[in-house]
Amino acid sequence: MDRQYFSNRAEAGVELAEALRNKLSPGAVAIGIPRGGVVVALEVARRLGALLDTLAVKKIGAPFNEELAVAAVTEEGDVAIEEEVASFYGLSRESIMAEAARHVEQLRRRGMLYRSGREPIDVSGKVVAVVDDGLATGTTMAAALMTLRRHRPARLIAAAPVASATAVSKIGQLADEVVCPYVEEEFYAVGEFYRDFSQVSDEVVVRALAGRL
Template structure:
């Protein structure tokens, strides 16, 4: 039985996996947003017999206001920069300046892939069913950038799977994907953590241990 509160991220992933298993998803690849999306994605990958990869995203903040996103950079075989044109226009940033601000974030993406997946190259998604997984969504800013960049990699079908998110956030993201699986969409939403009984901050060591089976290069 589905619930409005999950025991932990593994329990949330099992509920998503049960739904996704009924959808006849051809040639799936599961893409988790670290860190919290990884334990949610593990039971999904197992249930669908699908490979697991990370979808690494870094916000590119305005220099004077780092929390204000002028763009985001998303990992991939060819990393993608997703621009926030209204913010760029408001601050007066051009494309060349964004490219310069993106460089440290690209280095951080590379560092995280080396730490988490021992430098394994991103999995190809062209022509496949790409399933993007996180442990929940609040505003959707990061996920929006991730989905926009992933769409450019030309998956045949793009699915967003999250345990919990505000209904209005899901409505805003729905046009960016082919399918959404989100069992809990509260109208009264303040944060993700109240929807979990156990919701600790994952360490790099925990993430690395979870991803150990996926860190080796895949056979050709």
């Protein structure tokens, strides 16, 4: 069965912007999770007059299965752990936190690279939409929401063009609202919903955030 809903991330961003139209006003902040989420967030920001920013997040894969997320960590050190996956692989919370800590400095440097050296936008008191190109497990989104929540936004929205029902349920416990045009019970990979799901380069992220894309 053909499950492709979007030609590419830009088209997905246009559709997501429509879903967010009554929720984000000029002055709100769209934070794209790199790298693909930044391309989607760019379209949201353009159409709704929102500010565009990013937050570097890294998925930590399970042993011998890097595609299966056991945790995710942000550039500010917040860690979301998939407890069931960790238990299955016999991984302690301490070992996961130690592994996550090893990546924080690199993520900070990457975040600064993406923002061309500027500090992140102050989201305190603002409506914030955290945007990714899709949510399979929702682990990276969960970590991002943990970080943004600490900065006390007025409202924290998790947004993606497509997501698994499992991810939406999980993320709903961390966000004030989840906005997702397509929620799927059967979900194998985000890429199955895009005709073009080619990798996004760091250069594209930098250009998008600098307003040169």
